[in-house]
Amino acid sequence: MSLLIAPLALGAGVAWLEARHRLRPASPLWLMARDWKVSSSADVLRVAGVLEISNPHPRMEVFVPELRVEPTLLGRADLSSLTVTTRIQADHPDEEPRADGYWAAYIVKGLKTTRARVTIEIRGGAALELVDTLWVDVQWMNYGPFGRLSRRQGVPVAVRGPRPLRADQAQWQSGDGCTVLPVKTHLLGPLDDPIEVLRRYAAPLLQPGDVLTIGETPLAVIQGRYQHPSEVEPGMLARLACRVFHPTSSLATACGMQTLIDVVGPTRVIAAWIGGLLMKLVSIPGGFYRLAGDQARLIDDITGTTPPYDQTIVLGPERSASFCAEASEALGVDVAIVDVNDLGRVKVLASSSGCDEPLLQRALKPNPAGNANQRTPLVLVRSGRG
Structure with missing residues (x-):
C-alpha cells in the first residue's frame, strides 16, 4: 500500500501545480495595432493608427475602464526640443465617440471587438528630421471576473528608415x-x-x-512575441528556480523564469531542473535547456536586445x-x-x-x-x- 502512496501523492501534486498554473487569473482580451500611418509637413509629423481590442471568450464580459498612450521618440540625436501631443478617440461599435476624447469605461462583450483611434502630433521644425521611430506605449486596464489587471504593450512605428541598398x-x-x-x-x-x-x-x-x-x-x-515585465506575475516556483542560474542568463530573474513557465508549464520546468542537476553531476552541461525546450535558450530578458525592446522580455x-x-x-x-x-x-x-x-x-x-x-x-x- 505504501508503494502506491508516493506515486499517487506525486501525481496529485503535479496535477495541483498544473491546475493552479492554468487557472490563475487572466484576461481574455487581446490588443492589436492596425493601420498605422505617418504623414509630415514642414513643421508637423503626424502618426495615426488604430488599437483594436478583441474578446475571444464566448461568454465573459470584460471592462476596459482606462486606456492611455505614452509616446516615446527615438532618433539619432537630442530630441528634447520637440513637443508631442496625443489624442485618443474611442471608436466603439455601439456608442457615439466623445468629442472631448475622454475614454469612458467600456464593456467588451464575448466574441466582440472595439477600437481606439490614436493620433500623435510631433512639432519642432528641423529637429523632426532626427526622429526615426515612435514607440507607442499603450497602458490599459482590464476589469472582470479575474479582478483588476494592468496591461502594457509597446508598438514601434517606423517614421523613417534606411533606403534599401543597391x-x-x-x-x-x-x-x-x-x-x-x-x-x-x-x-x-x-x-x-x-x-x-x-x-x-x-x-x-x-x-x-x-x-x-x-x-x-x-x-x-x-x-x-514580447511583453513588458509588468505583465508577468512570477510565482514561488519562478522565484526559487531562477536563483540557480548564472546572473547573465535570461532565466536568472523571476520574470524571465516565469515567462518560460508560462510557455512550457511548471511540471516541465521542475523536471528539467531536476534532470539538469542530475546531468551536471555526471559532467553533462546544459541539461536544463535541453529538457526545457528551445524557448529556454531563446528567451531574452530585459537588456537582451536592441532598444526599446531592451525594456521587454522577448520570446x-x-x-x-x-x-x-x-x-x-x-x-x-x-x-x-x-x-x-x-x-x-x-x-x-x-x-x-x-x-x-x-x-x-x-x-x-x-x-x-x-x-x-x-x-x-x-x-x-x-x-x-x-
Missing part, C-alpha cells in the same frame, strides 16, 4: 570561403510583414545561390520552418533563422530545404550583424570570395 552600394565583408553583407532596416515590429521586410531590403541584392538570414529576435518581435519566434519555406519561395534563395552571439556561437533555428548550413556556420561565426544597436537584422551570405 547592388553597387553594397560593402561586402570577406569571410571563410564566403562573403557576407549585413543589411540595415528600420526598427522592426508587429506592424511589419516579415517577408515584405526581406523583399524590401534584400531583394535588390540577391543572386542565385545566396542565403538570406534573419535574426531570431527580430522575427520574434515582428510576430509580437523566440514561432512557425520558424514554415516561415523559411514561404520566404524562400517568395525570394528565390535559401532563407534561415539564426541565433548568433559575440562568442562565436551560431545556431540555425530553421532553414529552407537544401540550405547550406555549414556555410552559415562559417560565415556568421564573427557575428557580422553585431549585438548592439546596429539595426542589421538581415545578413546576406554568398559562397566564394566575391
Whole structure:
C-alpha cells in the first residue's frame, strides 16, 4: 500500500501545480495595432493608427475602464526640443465617440471587438528630421471576473528608415570561403510583414545561390512575441528556480523564469531542473535547456536586445520552418533563422530545404550583424570570395 502512496501523492501534486498554473487569473482580451500611418509637413509629423481590442471568450464580459498612450521618440540625436501631443478617440461599435476624447469605461462583450483611434502630433521644425521611430506605449486596464489587471504593450512605428541598398552600394565583408553583407532596416515590429521586410531590403541584392538570414529576435518581435515585465506575475516556483542560474542568463530573474513557465508549464520546468542537476553531476552541461525546450535558450530578458525592446522580455519566434519555406519561395534563395552571439556561437533555428548550413556556420561565426544597436537584422551570405 505504501508503494502506491508516493506515486499517487506525486501525481496529485503535479496535477495541483498544473491546475493552479492554468487557472490563475487572466484576461481574455487581446490588443492589436492596425493601420498605422505617418504623414509630415514642414513643421508637423503626424502618426495615426488604430488599437483594436478583441474578446475571444464566448461568454465573459470584460471592462476596459482606462486606456492611455505614452509616446516615446527615438532618433539619432537630442530630441528634447520637440513637443508631442496625443489624442485618443474611442471608436466603439455601439456608442457615439466623445468629442472631448475622454475614454469612458467600456464593456467588451464575448466574441466582440472595439477600437481606439490614436493620433500623435510631433512639432519642432528641423529637429523632426532626427526622429526615426515612435514607440507607442499603450497602458490599459482590464476589469472582470479575474479582478483588476494592468496591461502594457509597446508598438514601434517606423517614421523613417534606411533606403534599401543597391547592388553597387553594397560593402561586402570577406569571410571563410564566403562573403557576407549585413543589411540595415528600420526598427522592426508587429506592424511589419516579415517577408515584405526581406523583399524590401534584400531583394535588390540577391543572386542565385545566396542565403538570406534573419535574426531570431527580430522575427520574434515582428510576430509580437514580447511583453513588458509588468505583465508577468512570477510565482514561488519562478522565484526559487531562477536563483540557480548564472546572473547573465535570461532565466536568472523571476520574470524571465516565469515567462518560460508560462510557455512550457511548471511540471516541465521542475523536471528539467531536476534532470539538469542530475546531468551536471555526471559532467553533462546544459541539461536544463535541453529538457526545457528551445524557448529556454531563446528567451531574452530585459537588456537582451536592441532598444526599446531592451525594456521587454522577448520570446523566440514561432512557425520558424514554415516561415523559411514561404520566404524562400517568395525570394528565390535559401532563407534561415539564426541565433548568433559575440562568442562565436551560431545556431540555425530553421532553414529552407537544401540550405547550406555549414556555410552559415562559417560565415556568421564573427557575428557580422553585431549585438548592439546596429539595426542589421538581415545578413546576406554568398559562397566564394566575391
